Amino acid sequence: MKNTKLVGELLREKREEKGLLLRHVSAELDIDTAILSKIERSERKATKEQMLKLAEVLDLNKEDLLVQYLSEKILYEIKDEELGEKALKVAEQQIKYINKKNKGIEGV
Amino acid sequence: MKNTKLVGELLREKREEKGLLLRHVSAELDIDTAILSKIERSERKATKEQMLKLAEVLDLNKEDLLVQYLSEKILYEIKDEELGEKALKVAEQQIKYINKKNKGIEGV
DNA sequence: TTTGACTTGACAATATTAGTCAAATATAAT
DNA sequence: ATTATATTTGACTAATATTGTCAAGTCAAA
Numbered sequence: 001m002k003n004t005k006l007v008g009e010l011l012r013e014k015r016e017e018k019g020l021l022l023r024h025v026s027a028e029l030d031i032d033t034a035i036l037s038k039i040e041r042s043e044r045k046a047t048k049e050q051m052l053k054l055a056e057v058l059d060l061n062k063e064d065l066l067v068q069y070l071s072e073k074i075l076y077e078i079k080d081e082e083l084g085e086k087a088l089k090v091a092e093q094q095i096k097y098i099n100k101k102n103k104g105i106e107g108v
Numbered sequence: 109m110k111n112t113k114l115v116g117e118l119l120r121e122k123r124e125e126k127g128l129l130l131r132h133v134s135a136e137l138d139i140d141t142a143i144l145s146k147i148e149r150s151e152r153k154a155t156k157e158q159m160l161k162l163a164e165v166l167d168l169n170k171e172d173l174l175v176q177y178l179s180e181k182i183l184y185e186i187k188d189e190e191l192g193e194k195a196l197k198v199a200e201q202q203i204k205y206i207n208k209k210n211k212g213i214e215g216v
Numbered sequence: 217t218t219t220g221a222c223t224t225g226a227c228a229a230t231a232t233t234a235g236t237c238a239a240a241t242a243t244a245a246t
Numbered sequence: 247a248t249t250a251t252a253t254t255t256g257a258c259t260a261a262t263a264t265t266g267t268c269a270a271g272t273c274a275a276a
Contacts (some may be wrong), residue, residue, distance in 0.1 A: 004205065022220060022253065037254060044234080063191065070195030074182055075203060083171065085203050087178030092196050094183060097112065099193065140267060142219065145223060155265080 012040040113151040120148040
């Protein structure tokens with residue numbers, strides 16, 4: 001597996017690597033440092049907009065970060081569900097089916 | 109694939125098969141018929157508790173229904189996301205990893 | 217043409233999420 | 247040790263999303 005790090009951990013690492021303070025980055029996002037602190041420690045979820053902004057500010061790959069972010073959102077949704085893994089598999093089958101169907105239609 | 113029907117469609121079919129009216133079933137769930145109507149037409153999501161009750165009232169397999177229900181919740185979460193399918197795959201990898209880790213710990 | 221089943225949409229109540237702020241805790245430099 | 251700066255914590259507020267009611271509307275069958 002490529003990466004088992006939480007989004008928050010990635011953000012903190014990269015921020016520190018760049019020598020930026022919470023206050024610098026949170027100012028760009030226009031939120032209090034408290035929230036960014038919580039995001040980095042996975043105590044809160046960021047919004048999608050904040051993620052995109054963070055990718056910019058911290059020079060992280062937007063797509064990779066977003067994928068990881070969405071994945072965590074999905075996992076959060078099923079974290080207490082015994083049937084979560086099964087549901088994920090079904091969801092994957094269904095999204096494949098849907099995407100296949102749409103591909104067929106796009107060309108009309 | 110086993111089943112491409114939406115949960116709502118399943119519910120409506122089964123209810124009609126049993127000759128039950130919205131009012132009968134919604135009374136058991138203790139909600140207005142309007143909501144059940146919307147649930148059956150996928151205009152609203154049911155709660156987990158409602159799903160379990162519906163499985164009972166309509167003699168549907170609880171596990172299957174819940175899996176399908178959770179799957180739809182997941183899909184709803186990523187319905188407008190270009191990266192949704194990728195995120196799903198990552199989520200699946202990660203949940204496998206987490207479950208494996210927990211299995212290891214359970215036996216301590 | 218009325219009756220019963222379902223649908224629709226406006227609205228209200230409630231729950232969840234996103235945020236601020238100030239005080240408490242580190243961390244680090246004098 | 248003392249102060250200065252960075253981060254964390256938690257109580258509180260604001261905004262948004264979810265869940266529900268209700269009444270009026272549509273539709274089909276008797």
